[in-house]
Amino acid sequence: MEAVVVLLVVAAVIGLIGLMSSVRVVKQYERGVVYRFGRVNRLPKEPGPRLLLPFVDRMTKVNMQVVTMPVPSQEGITRDNVSVRVDAVLYFRVVDPIRASVDVQNYQFAMLQVAQTSLRSIIGKSDLDDLLSGREKLHEGLELMLSTPATGWGVHIDRVEIKDVALPESMKRSMARQAEADRERRARIITADGELQASHKLSEAARTMDANPAALQLRMLQTVVEVAAEKNSTLVLPFPVELLRFFDRAGQGSGATAPAAPEAGKAPAADPEITAADEPAEVEGAGLTELPPPVSPLQIPDPRTSEE
Template identity: 35%
Template structure:
């Protein structure tokens, strides 16, 4: 049982560390806790120096040990927390208070800092490998989760490892959301999927003191054997639409020809005008003398009578 749990934890840690894509280049803007460590070292050195200065005349090894112990106790008692950090303080194993930011004090042995909680927005990449859609198509999906801890007490008391818990919850929510839709809807419903996953995670993590800011799907990988089939299907659909459009145009043109034929059949003068227009356009395009059939020549018969009202 222990080996099984250990394998699950190793898999979760490996998944949490697995990069989705190349990380953006760092510009040196990442914050540091070096100031906190330097402050603790300075407090230790001050306590050590004060004890040594007070009992300098009785210099001995036990005195050095006592001075180091005093410096260590002071370093454990006087601490600082950065602006973005909150410290969960336990007294005799029970939750006592939330300390920080800035200077705070601890009672040695009686109190201790159980956790340092970062309250900034945290970015967590996660994946869903071979997530099945409603039509049983396996997809590999990469997404990014933006979240923050608004209640450090609940985040530390209600769940063992809130960072790993929200990673698992995000992956499960993504699989559930993908399993409700078909493959054709995955690409067109990205924004709806983001909102749906966010709502599912909010419901799960609210009791943990965690708020999900947003969920963004970065990439959807379709199996290669389906990419060709989908490409052929899209091509066939476009060809079908083109043929339907061409048929509609042919139908409209044929209806126009029928209407024109009805007009020409009812009015001989309209037919003669059309004939003359065709001859004019032919001469204009080709130039020179045009040898026209006898039917064209008939259009010029009685032209004087045609022009008269």
């Protein structure tokens, strides 16, 4: 009788152990893939406690959360022959736990390798400017390249981003010089544009002052007031150019002598040029000697002859 009791106790313990080993708890972010005699069950286990047949069923849990995977830095040469190091980050999640467990041995390792090869491929197809400023198109291209194999593995690519682009020091210095030259060019263009606009305004002001001469005098007085407001010991007063022109015309008018009118009963004097061309005229009763002959521009008169 005692042996029967012992056997019952042993059976109860074995059954309890088997029952405990057959109960599995699936978390909310997981799905259970059940293998019965090595054959996969097409319906994954939902979250909660699940009972399995002892010694018959085996269950593998698959994480359904979004996985953030950093892609190691990859060296490559861009299409414009610049060597760079580029690293990226990959966001993906499992949408089909059956395929992620059966069709691929380790889907995370597989996604890492595909991401590295795709990143090297996208570096060789892109220019340096695209890697630095046009990354949106590169992200779309990387996502398309990764989605093709990932779909067959039951993985969905949420996002792919290039995290950093490392450039050689020589390239950084060249880009800095280029940026400085570009800023200097824009500064010169802006300065030239300002001078052009100022010249247009000054020409309009000159036309206005030309039509109204009083405006020039008012402008001169305004300039004097602005200079005097600085409390300077020296005052520079602009001199009108019109006044200089007036003095110039007056000097030219006074220097020109008008020809004298001939007296009554006397013949008008002959033209000096015609007289110089003819024989020299003699003036009698005036105490004047004979005028010397005209001097040729190429001949220099002898001073001794002039004294005689």
